[in-house]
Amino acid sequence: MIGVFDSGLGGLSVLAAIARSLPLTDLVYFADTAHVPYGDRDDTFIRQRVLRIGHHLADSGCRQIVVACNTATAAAVAVLRESLPEIPVVGIEPGVKPAVAASKSGRIAVLTTPSTARSERLARLIRQHAKNTHVDVLPCPGWATRVETLNLSDADFAAAARRHLEPALEAGADQIVLGCTHYSFLSPVLEPIATGRAALVDVANAVARQCVRLAHSSQGASGRLTLLASAHPERLQASFPVLGLSHLAPRLAGPARLVTA
Numbered sequence: 533m534i535g536v537f538d539s540g541l542g543g544l545s546v547l548a549a550i551a552r553s554l555p556l557t558d559l560v561y562f563a564d565t566a567h568v569p570y571g572d573r574d575d576t577f578i579r580q581r582v583l584r585i586g587h588h589l590a591d592s593g594c595r596q597i598v599v600a601c602n603t604a605t606a607a608a609v610a611v612l613r614e615s616l617p618e619i620p621v622v623g624i625e626p627g628v629k630p631a632v633a634a635s636k637s638g639r640i641a642v643l644t645t646p647s648t649a650r651s652e653r654l655a656r657l658i659r660q661h662a663k664n665t666h667v668d669v670l671p672c673p674g675w676a677t678r679v680e681t682l683n684l685s686d687a688d689f690a691a692a693a694r695r696h697l698e699p700a701l702e703a704g705a706d707q708i709v710l711g712c713t714h715y716s717f718l719s720p721v722l723e724p725i726a727t728g729r730a731a732l733v734d735v736a737n738a739v740a741r742q743c744v745r746l747a748h749s750s751q752g753a754s755g756r757l758t759l760l761a762s763a764h765p766e767r768l769q770a771s772f773p774v775l776g777l778s779h780l781a782p783r784l785a786g787p788a789r790l791v792t793a
């Protein structure tokens with residue numbers, strides 16, 4: 533069984549990729565909806581939440597844990613690995629490396645939460661993989677919350693997103709990295725802005741490939757999906773049709789449950 537978690541709905545974009553790659557593996561998804569968004573929190577708070585949730589998933593029988601959140605990975609994947617040495621922990625980081633490889637203009641933009649934007653981990657990733665590429669890091673406050681409210685196609689937001697991206701696109705950025713798992717669900721708004729100028733870079737499938745490499749045998753499992761949330765579990769399930777995830781509904785083991793981890 534693989535445990536996947538995020539502050540809220542964003543990690544469902546990663547869960548969908550994992551579910552596609554491992555159709556027979558049992559999956560648990562934990563949304564920390566009582567504490568979303570993480571992107572405005574300090575590192576100490578995020579570390580506490582990551583340790584609590586990681587241990588809850590491990591105690592529930594997960595043999596692999598996926599931190600489906602760039603913010604939580606940047607702040608806390610190292611402490612979670614230290615704290616659960618016997619369990620493989622997969623994190624997610626903005627796709628700077630693939631974006632640099634694909635860029636023809638030598639300029640890319642990375643969209644992240646405020647917390648990820650100021651993290652040492654992102655700075656290191658850029659130093660390692662973008663030596664000769666100009667990187668515009670664009671914090672996007674409020675965007676994850678917009679996904680949480682399922683208010684995805686509001687005209688004012690589309691206009692604000694265009695204004696936010698325009699300077700980097702004008703300057704020649706030809707890759708837009710979705711450096712927060714929530715932003716995958718904003719692709720319908722971001723695609724028309726980027727079209728003809730830049731590609732959106734999402735690493736959910738790369739994370740799923742890593743899960744496949746680390747996966748134990750799924751013998752005895754049946755591909756069931758359990759949904760847990762620290763607040764409003766019913767909203768987690770209700771988001772599936774809006775987020776284009778209805779195909780996952782047949783895997784549900786039952787209604788989403790409230791967990792006070």
Ligand code: DGL
Pocket residue numbers: 538539540542543568569570571572600601602603604645648676711712713714
């Ligand atoms: N989905 C998360 C990420 O990938 C965090 C969003 C938030 O809670 O601010 O960064």
